[in-house]
Amino acid sequence: MLLCWMVAASMQDHHGAVYVCTEHNKWKNAKLKYALPECHKVCCGIPKDVDHGHFEYVTTHGTTSYLSAIKYTCDANYHERDFSDEGVYVCTIDGKWRNTDLDYEVPTCEPVECGKPVFHLETHQRIVGGRMVINGASPWSMLLKTPDREIIDGVLIDHQWVLTSAHALQAHNRTIEDIKAGIKAYIGIEDVREVDNSHEVHVEEVIYHPRVKDAVEYRNDLALVKLKENVKFSNHIMPVCLPQKELAVEGKVGHLAGWGVGVNFVPTSHLLYVNLHVANSTACHEHFEKIHPGLIAANAHDQFCTERSPLHENVCRGDHGAAFVVEENGVSYAAGILSYDEACRADSYAVYTDVFDYVDWINKTMAAH
Numbered sequence: 001m002l003l004c005w006m007v008a009a010s011m012q013d014h015h016g017a018v019y020v021c022t023e024h025n026k027w028k029n030a031k032l033k034y035a036l037p038e039c040h041k042v043c044c045g046i047p048k049d050v051d052h053g054h055f056e057y058v059t060t061h062g063t064t065s066y067l068s069a070i071k072y073t074c075d076a077n078y079h080e081r082d083f084s085d086e087g088v089y090v091c092t093i094d095g096k097w098r099n100t101d102l103d104y105e106v107p108t109c110e111p112v113e114c115g116k117p118v119f120h121l122e123t124h125q126r127i128v129g130g131r132m133v134i135n136g137a138s139p140w141s142m143l144l145k146t147p148d149r150e151i152i153d154g155v156l157i158d159h160q161w162v163l164t165s166a167h168a169l170q171a172h173n174r175t176i177e178d179i180k181a182g183i184k185a186y187i188g189i190e191d192v193r194e195v196d197n198s199h200e201v202h203v204e205e206v207i208y209h210p211r212v213k214d215a216v217e218y219r220n221d222l223a224l225v226k227l228k229e230n231v232k233f234s235n236h237i238m239p240v241c242l243p244q245k246e247l248a249v250e251g252k253v254g255h256l257a258g259w260g261v262g263v264n265f266v267p268t269s270h271l272l273y274v275n276l277h278v279a280n281s282t283a284c285h286e287h288f289e290k291i292h293p294g295l296i297a298a299n300a301h302d303q304f305c306t307e308r309s310p311l312h313e314n315v316c317r318g319d320h321g322a323a324f325v326v327e328e329n330g331v332s333y334a335a336g337i338l339s340y341d342e343a344c345r346a347d348s349y350a351v352y353t354d355v356f357d358y359v360d361w362i363n364k365t366m367a368a369h
Contacts, residue, residue, distance in 0.1 A: 042066040044091035052078045052109040058088065066091055074109035076232040081108040083119050083135065112233035114157075115241035115332035121255055121273055133190050133271040136236035138257040140334075141271055143189060144225075144321070146174075147182040153258045153322035155334055156187065156239045159230045160204075161366050163355070164321035165339055166212045166223040176206045185227065188237040190271045192259065202228040207365055209358065218295060220302065221339040221353045224365055240323060240334045242363075243356045247326045247335040248304040252278045254326040254335055256306075260318030274313045276306040276324070276350075284349045295340065295351060302357040304336060305349040315341045315350045324352050 017037045019027040028034055044064045047055050050072060058069035072087035074080055080087065084107050089097040096104050119135035133141070142154035142162050150171070154164035162185070169179055186192075186199045205226040212220045231237060247254075257273035281298075284305035288295040296303050306324060308314045315322075315338055323334040336352030355362075 042091070042093055042095055044068070044095055044097050047089070047097055048106050050106050050109055053107060064091060066093060070097065072107045074107070074234065076234070077112050078109040079112050079233065079235045079238065080118050081110050112238045114239045116330065117238065117332070118235050131273055133257050133273050136190075138271060138273065139188070139236050139238045140240040141257050141322070143186040143192065143259060145184040145186070151259050151318040153319055153338070154185075154225060155323040155337070156231065156237070157242060157334070157362070158239055158366060159233075160227045162225040162227065163323070163334065163337060163362065164223050164225060165337055165353075166208045166221050167218060167339065168320040169206065169223050170208075179203065179206050185225070187231060188234070192269045201231060204228040205369060207369065209361060218339045218351060222337060222358055224362065226369060240325060240332055242359050243333045243335055246354075246356050247328070247333055248278050248324075248352070248354050248356070250278050250280055252326060252335070254278075254324045256315055256319060256322050256324050256338060258315070258319035258322035258338075260316040274315065275309055276314075279305040279307040279349055281305065284351070287349055288351075302354050303339070304352055304354050306352070307349050314348065
């Protein structure tokens with residue numbers, strides 16, 4: 001049964017149905033003068049159906065009257081083609097369901113494809129310490145928490161697979177069994193203060209690259225984490241693409257999103273991102289040869305560096321395992337996985353494992369497990 005309200009027609013303008021008592025002892029309205037308002041029913045009717053999606057009532061179930069609200073949601077493994085502020089529509093005075101972003105158009109639900117978020121990050125930062133990720137703009141970001149509450153980042157690359165840094169998982173000599181039993185993995189979040197059981201997924205297996213070395217040299221520094229759950233994709237959860245060509249070329253701009261420490265080295269509760277560019281490999285090699293010999297080889301094809309942003313921003317503790325994401329033709333690719341940084345130094349470089357060099361190993365490992 002449809003429930004509709006009676007609303008004064010004069011409420012359609014900014015004067016509303018307000019009457020003021022005049023000196024002539026009469027009620028007067030700015031628009032209607034001395035005439036009384038006419039009332040009519042405002043009813044938006046049953047909301048339209050959408051392919052591969054559904055709606056639910058935000059206000060009283062079945063109420064389609066003025067100021068009632070509904071919410072559209074795409075089915076599992078589908079997402080909205082265009083951003084619609086969480087799909088909320090309100091019944092307006094003209095008897096139509098309206099959304100703040102799509103106006104009177106209903107959402108279009110499309111199959112989730114890797115690297116195509118509904119909402120994109122801005123290319124220029126505006127605040128010191130990194131800009132906040134909002135509206136699912138980094139839907140592949142994974143939060144991994146160790147038993148001692150250390151934060152490791154990861155990136156979703158398939159329904160059950162997360163790519164991260166091997167040395168970050170191996171820290172403190174953790175065994176694979178320790179990691180599987182003690183690590184907590186969370187997906188589809190941006191603020192750790194909002195984490196609940198619905199965000200938690202469980203680790204089934206951890207697979208290190210067969211040539212991964214210890215935490216001194218940081219070579220072949222990749223690990224694949226297999227999840228027990230088959231994660232369903234949505235607006236806020238989708239995989240990043242693996243690169244199909246070399247993307248880590250000098251000067252290439254990308255971003256890294258993580259839960260590392262922010263301004264004044266204070267731990268952040270919200271996912272932040274920083275825009276960086278790929279540095280000159282020779283300059284990076286020479287820099288580290290002076291302070292950390294062997295960290296990155298000269299002309300290394302399996303590693304690359306980024307340097308600080310124009311705002312002197314850089315990666316920091318808690319960002320290890322996060323992806324350096326490069327966008328090409330509207331598609332986001334994980335060009336690198338953060339392996340090493342110099343403890344948030346704004347005048348230094350960060351070192352990454354070049355994902356393109358390991359795409360074959362990643363695909364073969366996922367297929368075999």
